[in-house]
Amino acid sequence: MNTVLQPVATQVRVGDQIYPIAGRIARGFEPVLDAFIDNFARGEELGASACAMQAGHVLYDLWGGFTDGARTRAWDEHTIVCMMSVAKAAATTCAFVLVDEGRLDLDAPVARYWPEFAAAGKADLPVRYVLDHRAGLPVIDNLGRGTIYDWDAVVAALARQAPAWSPGEEAGYHILTMGFLVGELVRRVSGQSLGTFWRERIARPLAIDYQIGLHSTDNARCAEFRQAVEGTIFDAERTTPAAYVGRAWIQLDVGEDFNSAHWRGAEIPGANGHGNARAVARLYAMLVGGGELEGVRIMSPQTVARMRAEQHNLTEQVMGRSYHQALGILRNSPPIVWMGPNPNAFGHHGVGGAIGLGDPDAKLAFAYGMNQMHARFDNGPRAGSLIEATYRALGIPATRGELRNAGELRTA
Secondary structure, three states: OOOOEEEEEEEEEEOOEEEEEEEEEEOOOHHHHHHHHHHHHOOOOOEEEEEEEEOOEEEEEEEEEEOOOOOOOEOOOOOEEEOHHHHHHHHHHHHHHHHHOOOOOOOOEHHHHOHHHHHHHOOOOEHHHHHOOOOOOOOOOOOOOOHHHOHHHHHHHHHHOOOOOOEOOEOOOOOOHHHHHHHHHHHHHHOOOHHHHHHHHHHHHHOOOOEEOOOHHHHHHEOOOEOOOOOOHHHHHHHOOOOHHHHOOOOOOOOOOOOOHHHHHOOOOOOOEEEOHHHHHHHHHHHHOOOEEOOEEOOOHHHHHHHHOOOEOOEOOOOOOEOEEOOOOEEOEOOOEOOOOOOOOEEEEOOOOOEEEEEOOOOEEEEEEEOEOOOOOOOOHHHHHHHHHHHHHOOOOOOOOOOOOHHHOOOO
């Protein structure tokens, strides 16, 4: 399939403000552009990017709006932004490269690779539970403010800590800790930090403009993340301080708004990946392509199938949500994370609205990232409208929140 992309250069007026919209789009996908523009017209966007690929070919690559709250700097082709938990898919991909090479065994104890982790009754806790949020370590105990940026302090604390439940019996979304647990496994096995492994083994070979641990030279093109607090998980520390979700953030600096040099430059692989929709779409295009993109093979199709196979559909204990949980990523999980009409779609969202997904049935990769966080607990209407329009442009019926053949959910 060869797609001819036409340039996009338009604008949308919202009150007295004009938002520039640019990019490239294939014929037939104009409804996606309309949906992208409509997100701005409704006043829901500051700046955003969206990209989709099918069978390795770009269907559209759009960006628009502004990178700053003052609306002085236009979002351009090379703008990047913190996409929050979208990073979990990148971290997971690093681990599965090692699985593919036979260097990391999903059913082996974490302590085989990380001996200190055996403390406090964790000697038999398998790698699989670290990836599917059943490890019982959803928050970090006994570390104070500002320690989340200190890798060694965090992983040492996790190694000492006893699980909050019997591993494997419950699930709880490991908001920040999942990235450290996976990252330390990658470091122990490969000798490289997760950010370095990601860059050298995946991002650079696939030309993916996405970083875990932002280089200081890229700060100038990084959009300002506009945090929403009231009505979001970031308000939980005030409203439910004793709950897991309220304790998940207590290692951040006071006043952390996810724009600080500390946040951007640290490796916090569960939440601080910086990139754009084009970059994340390329990651999922590789996964949908059976581990290969543009002649570059990252892993085998069999390993990708293991990564996206469903592990459980439990109501997790941190935020009380039910996911079709794969290993490090999710399978299509409406209403919280709708990834189109196909139950076999997989991916990961980020708090505020960002998402990356792959659909092996449609051979589709999609990503959306923005800098104006929404105050919702689901993935929201902005990405939803783009996903819906994309499938319809492909001739696949799609209605937000619905799945086709939902009763026939298949696992790889």
